[in-house]
Amino acid sequence: xxxxxxxxxxxxxxxxxxxxxxxxxxxxxxxxxxxxxxxxxxxxxxxxxxxxxxxxxxxxxxxxxxxxxxxxxxx
Numbered sequence: 732x733x734x735x736x737x738x739x740x741x742x743x744x745x746x747x748x749x750x751x752x753x754x755x756x757x758x759x760x761x762x763x764x765x766x767x768x769x770x771x772x773x774x775x776x777x778x779x780x781x782x783x784x785x786x787x788x789x790x791x792x793x794x795x796x797x798x799x800x801x802x803x804x805x806x
Contacts, residue, residue, distance in 0.1 A: 739781075740778055740781060740782075740794075740799060741774075741777075743774055744774050744775075744777055744778040744781070745778075745794070745799060745800060746764075747760060747764075747771060747774040747775055747778065748775070748778050748787075748790055748791055748794050748799075748800060749794075749800045750763065751775075751787050751790075751791055752791045752794070752795075752800060757771050757772065757775070775787060775790075778790055782794070
C-alpha cells in the first residue's frame, strides 16, 4: 500500500515511528519525549492512518520502504 502523499507524516510522527523501529515501547517513548502515553498513542494512530498501516510494525516497514526513516540499527 502506498502512503497518501497529501498527508505527509509530521516530524514527531516520524520520530515516534523511528523510536518503535529502534525497539522502544510506548511507555519508553513517552518518557524519552517527555509526553504522555496517550500522546504517543495519538501520534502512532495518526501515522498509521496516514500510511494505511494495520500495525506499528507495518507502519515501520512502510516508512523504511518509502525512505521516511533513516535506516539505523535498533538501540
